[in-house]
Amino acid sequence: MEAKAHKHPNYVLVGIILILITIAEVSVIGLPVPQLPFLLGFSIAKAFLIVAYFMHLKSDSRLYALLFAYPWPLALLLVGILIWVYFGFRA
């Protein structure tokens, strides 16, 4: 089998960082601090590591990144509109 020399990121290290972030997420629960900013920050960091390193969007074709990026504003719009409509009608 023909082998090509590839330089890969340290995937195990990325995995360890993801698990450490998860431990930090769970540890925040119950602490007397505003939890939402921490939880959002931790989950965004985890999502970035997964997308950039495991899904290779950091190094792969920009076209894939664009394809994957375009529904996120739509999804956020959907979240915003639905929450606004629901709470708007309840108010």
Added chain:
Amino acid sequence: MASHHPAAGSEIAVDSRKLGIWVFLASEVIFFASLIVAYLVLHNRVTSGPTVHKLSLTIPTINTMILLTSSVAMVLALAHLRDGNRRASIAWLLTTAWLGICFLILKGVEYSHHLHEGLTPSVNVFGSAYYAVTGFHAAHVAVGVIWILSVALGLRHRLSPQNDVPVEAAGLYWHFVDLVWVAIFVVVYLMR
């Protein structure tokens, strides 16, 4: 010299199979966003019956570790295949599938606890939203396990550094399922 890469000759060097997977994943973003927003809107509108405080963190936290580890196993499968080590690649694929099965078993145990405690899909709006979000995710995990096993066992003789797209496509799907769990873990289990 003619190239045999499927994307060779196109103006943008992309593989149509990978392109298809990315389009599919883009549609899945909207699907899971809809489910998660439905959960966010409905979960604390409970007038009677079990609420979000019924949920324990133990099994979901273990399941998060399992899925993150499985993502590492999946990406190592692709890395080994690209380095020409097919045997190691298949071993990592099987490890990924096994971790996915462990996730599903623990999910079943968690559901069993909930059902025993009266948290059923029809008990109230929280139950419906909770089972819809986590159930659809678990179904995606099950599809991912079947997909990875079919690549590892069915295509094992055809995988090579030149033909790595079946592993990469299954991996993209698997990492996306992991990504969705990252969101579900925070929204359903941590933000109460």
